[in-house]
Amino acid sequence: MASPTGARGNGRSSASRLTSLVHPPSLVTLAADAIRKKILAGEYGPGERLLEERLTEELAISRPPLREALRTLENEGLIETRQRRGSFVSTLTDKDVYEILTLRSTLERMAFELGIPVKDPALLGPARAALLDMEQSAREEDRGALVQAGYAFHYALVGIADHQRLNQTYASVQRQLLLCMARNLIAREMYYEDLENHVARHRYLLELVESGDREAALAELAVHGERSFEKAAPPASEETG
């Protein structure tokens, strides 16, 4: 710490969006990003206990910033913290998956209802960029990258509403959806679908959005997410832990 070599600033690799343009990201942000990544990568299994001491030595930070990071992840729904018991990676039940999928669908519809017709053409930029990523991933037959680009595409689509809280809520839901996928809790038929067809559906959706036909876009969105839904268990009034 005494060395002025800036050992603090090691983690400028995947720093958060805009925070790090001038500021070195705080250890809290760094820790939250790192733990979130590990959870979504499946490195920490469902229900696994997250020992603070272990995490501190893994991340080479001390407990206060770690605890703040855990508090953030708790609010994101990725971990659950029980009094005097510690933090655990969230275990998702069928009902949780149902909740995540229904909430996602509602938020996407909301974005379309508020954002179509698109007021500022610049709002479409991210979606177009994400679609390009999808097309390239499809050409390279990189299914992992395709899935990732698909998520970015959906997030960008929600962005057309120019609605910060919607964006934030949607991002949170999407993270939990990634948690589902890490657990193989969702039928990932997209993985085995024809890649070109997959991209084509997204391209068509974007074209409808661009056309300004709100109802048509909403209709396509409904069938767009349908396959994910039919695999998800309906409420069933049970909480299969």
Add this chain to the structure above:
Amino acid sequence: MASPTGARGNGRSSASRLTSLVHPPSLVTLAADAIRKKILAGEYGPGERLLEERLTEELAISRPPLREALRTLENEGLIETRQRRGSFVSTLTDKDVYEILTLRSTLERMAFELGIPVKDPALLGPARAALLDMEQSAREEDRGALVQAGYAFHYALVGIADHQRLNQTYASVQRQLLLCMARNLIAREMYYEDLENHVARHRYLLELVESGDREAALAELAVHGERSFEKAAPPASEETG
């Protein structure tokens, strides 16, 4: 601080919902509740800087739990934290109000779409109880209590969907709406509306929900919240800070 007079266990007065049945609430929870209450009560004004040291002496706790509480409030949208600058009470722009109201509307519609017809009659209990509270408040002409009961009623209505994430998100939005009200950012005509009429509208809405007629309930919900909306500025593509 050196005095062992048990200054630790003072705040067992208004502990959180279920946490405190056996567990003494953590200082983090206590601090978050206390600060949230003060913010919503208007004690801390918009944009006001929240000095950690000052808060620690006000709440008689030390900085680590306070910082965790602030992190929670940040995720709730009640405060904003800037790197190395500290925490500030959120300043709501017209666009923020628009976002809060539209999101609230969407979430309520979602609750109706998923929750009507009501599957388990017990889910209606809280709404009925809240309506009774509203009726009593109206009889006593206690407008403050009526408003509060109205919020509880809406929250209970959302509860019919039996959707944890929806409940949680809605609660967060509702808190921000309370922040709007504390700032007089929303036309509170409900305050000056005929009390009986106000309660009657809510009673009618609940009756429609109970009847199982989803479309009718949704239609009534649309006009129910309409008055709040017409006062809220449309996006206007400006961010009046």
Add this chain to the structure above:
DNA sequence: CTATCGCATCTTGTAGACAAAATGCAAGAG
């Protein structure tokens, strides 16, 4: 008189240490 630079103060970010509570195991009684 005004603008700019430098310093002092304040505030946040982080670290390490102590106390309290929960868990698991072991020992003893039934």
Add this chain to the structure above:
DNA sequence: CTCTTGCATTTTGTCTACAAGATGCGATAG
């Protein structure tokens, strides 16, 4: 042999202290 009870260990909750960065004021030069 099984259940209960007590203790030791582990882990969380909290506190105090130190370091780094930001803000505001004052002094100085133009």
